[in-house]
Amino acid sequence: MTEFLATAIFLVTLFGLLASSVWIGLALMGVAWVGMELFTSRPAGDAMITTIWTGSSSWTLTALPLFIWMGEVLYRTRLSEDMFRGLAPWMRFLPGGLLHTNIAGCTIFAAVSGSSAATLTTVGKMSIPELRARGYPEHMIIGTLAGAATLGLMIPPSLTLIVYGVSINESITKLFMAGVFPGLILAGLFMSYIIAWHYLSKGPRPKPEPDMTFSERLKESRFLIPVLILVTVVIGSMYMGFATATEAAAVGVVGALTLAAAQGSLSWSTFTASLMGATRTSAMIALILMGAAFLSLSMGFTGLPRALAGWIEGLELSPVVLIMALTVFYIILGMFLDGISSVVLTMAIVEPMIRTAGIDVIWFGIFVVVVVEMAQVTPPIGFNLFVLQGMTRHEISYIARTALPMVGLMLLMVVILVIFPEIATWLPANIRNAPGG
Template sequence: MTELYATVIFLLVLFLALGMSVWVGLALMGVAWVGMELFTARPAGDAMITVIWASSSSWTLTALPMFIWMGEILYRTRLSEDMFRGLAPWMRFLPGGLLHTNIAGCTLFAAVSGSSAATLTTVGKMSIPELRARGYPEHMIVGTLAGAATLGLMIPPSLTLIVYGVSINESITKLFMAGVLPGLVLAGLFGAYIVGWHFAAPSQRPAPEPAMPFRRMLAESRFLLPVLALVSVVIGSMFFGWATATEAAAVGVIGALLLAAAQRSLTWGTFSAALMGAVRTSAMIALILMGAAFLSLSMGFTGLPRALAAFIERQELSPITLIAALTAFYIVLGMFLDGISSVVLTIAIVEPMVRAAGIDLIWFGIFIVVVVEMAQVTPPIGFNLFVLQGMTRHEIGYISRVALPMVGLMLVMVVILVAFPGLATWLPEWVAARR
């Protein structure tokens, strides 16, 4: 009965705070403070200071601002224009044509960004004007870009995976390796959707691209070399065990600075804007993590996570049934919270349930990223929808409709992960075995 009373109090205070537009991190701290005052005899202030310091002084967490800074630097270079020039010659012959640059561009930039919004903005800047000029249908331009940009949450370095790993004290490098194959499979599903559109709607195809000599195609590909080199260094250093996630992030920042300098776009204004952008984003995520850590402590005193885990265990739910329920739960939650907030808000309760069901936590991290990706393109709080609205001037409702098939493909990806769990667990195990 105490657990039920605590649950009601926690939810009421949380929804009240969020409804008043209080920052998510402060809302979590407020809920935790109320819980400490009502259900424990421990001084709330001392507990908050201790847990916030412990959660924010993690060395693993250092990778977060570094990867954010790397993405911010690249966002302010000529990378987007160069990526389109390098990708376009190889995409034009595929069924669906240059629409595949949305998928390939997001996949590549996701591997050096870690942010869905940064991926969307960078690739959108290059692809939307070019695809419009060539006569591609607007619903395909906007829909495929909205979906493909979510790859920034899965393909390493993923900010969401860093937050998840810190929250459950799991290896960031293992989570990064786990995200590689599912990320490529999801990109393949998006590409297959474009191919399907090509054959299903021949009347909407634009005029074929003019022929290009093979030598010219190779010459244009040189513009991809900088970003491919950076991806290889960052991910390869973790893959071969040469660097931890934090060390790879530092290497990535240095590489991004060198790339910007080589492009002659590293001015003092660019450097300071990238640095301040990284500081703002990192501070926001850090505040959310601090609030989530304090809330986890507060709920631990009430016994709520243990009670919920015991309740799930008594129901004898199969792992598949539990995953289906959590999928529906996160889809609904994602309509009101961004991905990182959804993870840190729920992980204290969900983790014991998942452990009790015998679900691998590395696999679950990839699952949770896929369902959180849907939150980026589902109204009313889908962040990618607002970014696309600013870029295209379309209504949120229109963008949501054209992005709906991509949400369906993410649900298919959940089914694939359940049917083939080794897709997420094989590569981390293989890398660990080689070391």
């Protein structure tokens, strides 16, 4: 009865604060404060100060602002614009043509950004005008971009995986490596959708691109090579065991600044704008993590996570059935919260459940990322939908309909992960001398 009462109080307080437009981080702290006052004799202020300091002073968390800054530098300089010129010659001959630049561009930029919104904005700015000018169908331009931008949450360096790793005290490097194969497979599913559209659709086709010789394609690729080198250095240093995630992020920032300076697009204004943009985003995420850490402590005093884990264990659900239930749960939750908030809000309860069920926490991190990716393109609070609305002036409902096939492919990715869990677990299990953070 106590656990039921605690759950009701937590939920009513949380949704009440969120409905009043309080910042998510402050809402989590408010819920935790109420829980501490009602269910424990420990002074709430003392507990909050200690927990927030412990949660925000994690060395692993330093990778977060550095990766965000690296993405901001690329977003605000000409490096992102050059990606289309480098990709287009190689995509034009695939079935579906230059629509594949949406997928390939998001895949590459995701590997240096870690943010879905930054990936969407950057690739969208370069691809939407080009694809429209060539006569590609609007619903395919918008739909493929909305879905492919979610790869920023999966392909390392993923901000969501960093937050998940900090929340459950797991190796960021291993989580990054776990996201490589699933991210590439999901990108392949998106490209397969474009190929299927090309062969099955009876609508008008854009004019074929002019022929280019192999040497001309290589010449255009010089615009893509700097970004590819940066991706290889950042991810390769972690995979080879030369650097932790934090050290690789520092290398990425220096590399991005160096490339932008060499290209001539790094000015004092772009430098300060990228730095302030990274600071604002990092502060927002840090506040959410602080609130989540305090909420986890407060919920621990109520015994709610242990009771819920015990209840799930008593149901004797198989891991597959539990994953199906959590898939539905996260999809519904994602309709109202962004991915990072969904992760930090639920880990205090979900982590004991999955450990009790014997589910690998590395694999579960990838699963969570896939299902919260759907939250980026599902109304009413799909963040990618709002970004695309600002870029294209389409209605939210239209953008959501164009992205619906991509949501179906993400659900297919969940099924693939359940059937073949090694896709996510093989690479981190075989990292040699991988640093922990």
